[in-house]
Amino acid sequence: MRQRTEELESSNRALLAACRELESFSYTVAHDLRTPLRSMCGFSSVLLEDYPDRLDADGKEMLHRIGAAAERMGRLVDGILELSVATRSKLRRENVNLSLLAHDVVKVFNELDAGRQVETVIAEGVYAHGDPLLLRQVLENLLGNAWKYTGNAPSPRVEFGAGSQDGEVIYFVRDNGIGFDMRHAAKLFTPFARVHGVGDFKGIGIGLATVQRIITRHEGRIWTEGAPGEGATFYFCLTPAPEGIKR
Ligand SMILES: Nc1ncnc2c1ncn2[C@@H]1O[C@H](COP(=O)(O)OP(=O)(O)OP(=O)(O)O)[C@@H](O)[C@H]1O
Numbered sequence: 041m042r043q044r045t046e047e048l049e050s051s052n053r054a055l056l057a058a059c060r061e062l063e064s065f066s067y068t069v070a071h072d073l074r075t076p077l078r079s080m081c082g083f084s085s086v087l088l089e090d091y092p093d094r095l096d097a098d099g100k101e102m103l104h105r106i107g108a109a110a111e112r113m114g115r116l117v118d119g120i121l122e123l124s125v126a127t128r129s130k131l132r133r134e135n136v137n138l139s140l141l142a143h144d145v146v147k148v149f150n151e152l153d154a155g156r157q158v159e160t161v162i163a164e165g166v167y168a169h170g171d172p173l174l175l176r177q178v179l180e181n182l183l184g185n186a187w188k189y190t191g192n193a194p195s196p197r198v199e200f201g202a203g204s205q206d207g208e209v210i211y212f213v214r215d216n217g218i219g220f221d222m223r224h225a226a227k228l229f230t231p232f233a234r235v236h237g238v239g240d241f242k243g244i245g246i247g248l249a250t251v252q253r254i255i256t257r258h259e260g261r262i263w264t265e266g267a268p269g270e271g272a273t274f275y276f277c278l279t280p281a282p283e284g285i286k287r
């Protein structure tokens with residue numbers, strides 16, 4: 041029995057070390073890709089600006105495409121870095137007023153997107169025990185999605201609140217936007233997976249993967265409910281699942 045436990049512990053340690061190595065590898069690769077990408081973006085726009093007479097329309101179009109592709113790749117690389125930072129940064133747990141954070145996040149959206157009228161409903165006095173910076177990132181992503189995917193709703197509404205179930209606090213972000221088919225629910229949390237057309241809404245598909253990592257680091261859980269055309273709700277809690285309860 042003891043030998044079996046030791047074997048398990050040792051393979052656990054090896055697995056953890058391999059995960060860390062992989063994580064640090066992807067961070068380094070993403071980080072080092074940024075400089076050459078900046079060169080590609082920079083030089084393709086310099087060529088367009090400084091050599092307009094030496095390029096015909098086809099040549100200009102190709103350079104535009106090179107620049108746009110490099111920019112998109114830059115966003116993907118930034119996404120990988122964001123995910124990596126959410127995984128590696130030190131977790132500092134304290135009491136955090138999520139209501140205040142939500143107000144703050146929504147205020148920024150309102151300023152950046154002044155043309156839109158979005159009804160926001162934020163429950164007051166909602167607290168969590170967790171890392172303030174990482175929890176802010178959770179709300180930025182979830183409220184950001186709610187904001188974005190209500191882009192075509194006639195009366196957009198975004199809500200943040202909390203309730204309790206089986207003795208634990210469950211937080212939620214709800215919207216009345218485009219929604220999604222529940223068959224895709226698990227896929228939404230996979231890095232770079234998107235269920236809506238690329239042209240319809242901007243994004244690279246890294247937000248929810250980052251949110252899930254942060255919640256997992258808090259030993260919590262995240263799940264979602266939605267239906268096409270009927271909006272979406274993202275629930276999360278910051279505690280492990282009690283025995284026998286599965287979500
Ligand atoms: N509130 C929502 N309503 C409807 N669909 C959603 C909602 N939130 C997320 N999704 C779906 O889940 C996919 C993944 O979300 P995620 O936040 O990871 O990526 P993104 O918003 O497309 O891009 P990014 O967050 O990286 O800018 C989205 O592309 C969208 O299809």
Ligand SMILES: [Mg+2]
Nearest residue numbers: 185243247248
């Ligand atoms: Mg997003």
